[in-house]
Amino acid sequence: MRKLATEKRSRGHRKHMQDQEGASMTGLIVHEWIERRGGSENVLEAIAAAYPDAPVLTPWSNAPERLTGHDVRQSILARTPVRRSKPLAALVLPLAWRTMVPTGTQYEWVIASSHLFSHHVRVPGRDGPAPKFVYVHSPARYIWNPDLDARGANLLARTASSVLKPLDRRRAQEARRIAANSAFVRDRIKSTWGRDSTVIHPPVDVDRVRRLAAAPEQLGDAERSALEQIPEVFLLGASRFVSYKQLDRAIEVGEAADLPVVLAGGGPEEIALRARAAEATVPVYFVLEPTDAMLASLYARAAALVFLAIEDFGIMPVEAMATGTPVLARRLGGTAETVIDGRTGIFIEDESATGIRASVNRLLTLDRAPVASHADRFSTAMFESRLKAWVQEGLTDGALS
Template sequence: MTLFESTARVPGLPLLSGRTVAMVHEWFGATGGSETVFLAIADLLPHAERLVLWADEGVDTGRLRLSQSWLSRTPLTRSKALALPAMPLVWRTLTSETYDVVISSSHAFAHTVKLGDPAETRHLSYIHSPARYVWSPDFDGRGSHPALRVPRRMLQKADIRLSRHVHAYAANSREVQGRIKRFWNRDAEVVNPPVDVDYFAAAPDPHRHQSRDYLLGVGRWIPYKKFDLIIEIADAAGLPLVIAGSGPEEERLRQLAAAAQVPVHFEVRPPRERLRQLYWGARALLFPAHEDFGIIPVEAQACGTPVLGLRRGGLLETVIDGETGLLVDSREPAPYAAALRRLGELSPQRIQQHARNFSSDHFADRMTRWIEWAIA
C-alpha cells in the first residue's frame, strides 16, 4: 500500500503537540499560491514557529505570527535577484534556536534551512518547485542569460550540498516530483496544494445563471503565462475575452488587445468575489501555459467552467481531457480555437465534481499523512 492509498480520514490536529516545530517559508507576498500552502500547513501545526526571509508590504505579520530574518532589515528585499546569493547564508543563520521538527515551504532555497542536528531534528520540505531560474532557465528567463551559466552551476551544486540533511520531500505535483528526482536525485510524495473549491462553487444564483458568452484568462501578466497567446486564441475564435490579474506585461498586452478583432476587457486585481463571478460567466478558461500545478484551473472547474489548456505540466493532473476540459499540443492559436467547438460535450456537473479532489480538506488529510509518515 502506498502512503495515500487508504481512504480513511485522518483525525484532526494539532499534530506533534509534544515537540518543538518550526515552519519556514521564503519571502512572503501579500497573495500567492505558495503562501496559501504555507498557511494551510501552519494551520495543522498551531504551536509552530513561523519563520520567513521577509514579508512584503501589506502583509499583516502580527496577525499571521510571522518572524522575519535579518535580511528583512536590508535593501536586498527590494530585489529578489540580488538577494538570491545571500539566501543560503541566511537560511543557516536564521535563528540560534533548534527544533524537533522543521517543515520548509520552498520554491528557492528554503529547503536548505538547518535548525538542528539531523540526528535529532527531522527536516521535512514541501517543494513548490526547485528554483526555476537555477534549474529550469527555459521556464524562467531570469536565469537564462549566458553570463549566468557559471553562477547558475555554482548555485546548483550548493543547492544539492546544502540540502542533504532533508529527511523527506513532498511535491506539489507530479511535474515537480519529476524535477526533484531529476535535479536532486531524491524521492518525493505528491501532495497537491489546497484550493478553496467550496467558496468558488457556492456562488450566488445571479452568478450561476450568466450567459457564458466570453473567454477568460486569469493570472499574473508575465511572459511565461502566455497572455499574448490567449488574446490570439480569442481573436481566432471570434469570441470576447476578459483578462483578469496584474503584472509587468500590462502595457504590452493592452497594445495587443487594441489590435485584436474581438473585444478584450481587462480586470486589474479583481477582488475574490468578482473573480468568482468571472469564472461563472466564462465559456472556458484559457490556460496555454506550462505550470507546475496551477490553482487557477481548479478554481475555474469548481465553478463548472471547463479549461482549455496546454497538454503539459500541472494540467495533466488537474484536468481530465475530454471530461473537465480540453488539452492541446500546440503553442499556436488555431488548434485552441478549433477545440472550443467541443465545449458542448462537457458536463458542468462533472467538472465541479472533479474539482473537489483538490479541496482544502483533501490537502489537510494528505499533508497529515505525509508528516506522520516522515517523522515516524
Template sequence: MTMPDSTARLPQLPLLAGRSVALVHEWFGATGGSEAVFLAIADLLPQAERLVLWADEGVDTERLRLNQSWMSNTPLIKSKALALPAMPLVWRTLSNHKFDVVISSSHAFAHTVKLGDPAETRHLSYIHSPARYVWSPDFDGRGSHPALKVPRKVLQKADIRLSKHVHAYAANSREVQGRIQRFWNRDSVVINPPVDVRYFAGAPAQDQYQSRDYLLGIGRWIPYKNFDLIIEIAEAAGMPLVIAGSGPEEERLRQLAATKRVPIHFEVRPERDRLRQLYWGARALLFPAHEDFGIIPVEAQACGTPVLGLRRGGLLETVVDGETGFLLDGLEPGPYAQAIRRLPELDPNRIQWHANSFSSDRFADRMARWIDDETR
C-alpha cells in the first residue's frame, strides 16, 4: 500500500525572508490543539514576533517567546466568557508596531487584530472556529453564560466589521470552512492541523504488543464531550473503560462510574508517553462528540486504534467509516456497543496508514505553500 505523498518542503529561502512578521494567537493554554498549530506555524517563521492575549499558569512564556497583552494583568483572564466582549478592543490596542505580514491563529477574535494599513500589511488568518461563544452557543454549553446573552448580537456584528481587512482565511476542517462561509460570507482553504503521528506510531515494542482489552475515552471533562455517554457505552458493551484527561466534570463522572458494573479507571492529566501507551492498549477510542476537527482521534489511529464516534464535524474527515472506525448518528449507547463487536473487521495497518494524511510534515508543507502564495 502506497503511503500518502509528502511533497517537497517550500520555499528554499526562509519563508517571508526580509519581511516583518507577527504571529497572533488567542489566550495560550498549557496544552491544546490550537496552541500546537500556533507553534507549528511559528516553526515555519522563527523570525516572527509572537503575540497572545495572555498565557495560562504553567506556560513557559520566555522559552516560547510569547508577548502578552495588558489583559494578562486583569481579573478577566479567570473567565474566558467574561473576557470575550473585551477581546476586540484588546486586539486593536495590542501593539503600535506595524508589520508586513500578520498571521493570526483564531478561535475567538484574534483575526480582528490590525497591525498595519491593509494596503501595506498582508493579513492571513488560520481559523480553528468562529467563536463558539458568539456564533454557536448551543454547540458548546459554555457559550450560554448569562453575561454573553445581551452582547452576543453586538459581538457578531463587530466580528464581521472588524475582520474585513483579513486578506485570506484557512480553516482547520471542512466543518469550520462551512461556518466561515455561513457566518462571515468569506471563502477559505482547508489545512488540517498537524498531528505528531510519527511519535504515536513509534511506541516502544512493549507498548505496541498490549492485549487491547479496554475501551478508551480521552479529552477535557466538560459536558459537550459526552463522557457520560462513553461510560454508558462501556457498560452496554460489558468492557472495562479508561477515561483520561481532566476537567470540571470529574466528580460527577466518578460518581456515575461508581454505579456501573464494568471497571472504570480514571487517568488524570497523563503524560504524553503514558497517553501513547493508553492508545496502544485500547480496543477502540470512544469519541461521541461534535468537534471542529479533533486531534485525539488521529493520534489514536496513528497507534492502529479504531475510533467509534459521532457522524458529525471533524470526524467526517479524520475517520473512514467501516475502514478506520465506525461513525454513528445518535447518542444512544446501544449502537456503539454493537459497533464494538464489528471491530475485528478493521485492519490496524490501514488505520495507521490513514493517520499519515494528517502528519506534521503535511501541515508544514501546506501551510508554507499557502503563506507563500498569499504573500507574493
C-alpha cells in the first residue's frame, strides 16, 4: 500500500510538473513595430485575438492604445533613437531580432508578423528553436522591390540591400511555414526567398465598418458639417497622402468622368495634392485624418472608391465594398484578388480619358448588394479560422511549407 501510495505521489508529482511546464510553454507573437494606423497592425490585432494567451513582442510601440488588455512587451530599442528612424531600424533589427527574446524562456511556437525583419527572430523552445510561423505582409519592399517603394532607391538603401538580401533569404529558410497576405506577395516570396507559401488574406472588420456607416450619431459636429458640404454624388480616394498611393490619379479619374472627388487621409503629399486640386476641372474636397466613423460614412456615400495604388493586399477596397461601394482599380497587386471585374468593381484597362470615363460609367451601373456580400470573404472570422488551421497543421506534421 505504501509503495502504491508512493507511486501515486510520484505520478502526481510528474503530472504536476508537466502541467507546470505546459503552463509556462506557450506561443509568442512578434511584430516589426506598432503604429497607430496601419494594415499590418490590424492583422497583428487579429492574430493576438486568435491567441489571447500569447504575449506580443515588438521592438517598440507608438500606439499604447492598441492591444489593450494584451501582454505587449517592448525591447530595449524602445528607449533608443532607433525607434524614430526607419533607415536606422533596417540596419539594426536583423541583429536585434536574434537577441530580443530572453534565453531563459521557452515557447511552443512563434508567429512573426513581418514586413521587414521580424521573421529573423530566434525564439528558444524546449528542444531547440521554437517552430516559426511567418505571416508576410511583404518581403521588405525597399530592399527587394525598390521599384514599389522609393525608399529603396537611394544610395544607402541600395548599398545596405546588397548585404541584407542574402541574410534575409537565409533566415527565411528557418520558418516552419510561411503565409502570404495575397497571391501577389506569394509570388514575391518565391522569387526573393525561394520558399513556397500559403495565401491567407488579411482580416477586414467588415461588420464594424457597416455598423459605423449605419451610425451617423457617432460623427462629431465638424464631421457632420463636412459631409453636408460634399455633393451627393462623388468619387472617393482614401489612404495616406504618400506618392505611391496615387491619389492624384483619383483627381484625374474625377476629371475624366466629370464627377467631384473627395480625398480622405493625411500625410506628406497634402501640399502637392492641394496644388493639383486647385488646377482640377472638377471640385475636390479634402477630409483630413478622418475618424473611423467618418471614413465609413464616406465609403457608404461614395459612388465609387478610386484605388489605383499597387498594394500587396489593400484593406480599404474591401472596407468600401463592405458598405456596397464598388471599386475602380487596376488588375495588379492585391486588388486583382479582392475585386471581381464587372461585379464588385471595374478594372481600368484603357487609361485614356475616354477609357476612364467608360470604366466609371460601367461602375455606376453595378448592383451594390453583391458588392457588400463579397466583402464577407475577407472577414476577421474567416482569417482567424484559416490562421489557426494553418498553425495547427504545421505543428502536427512538422513539415516545411
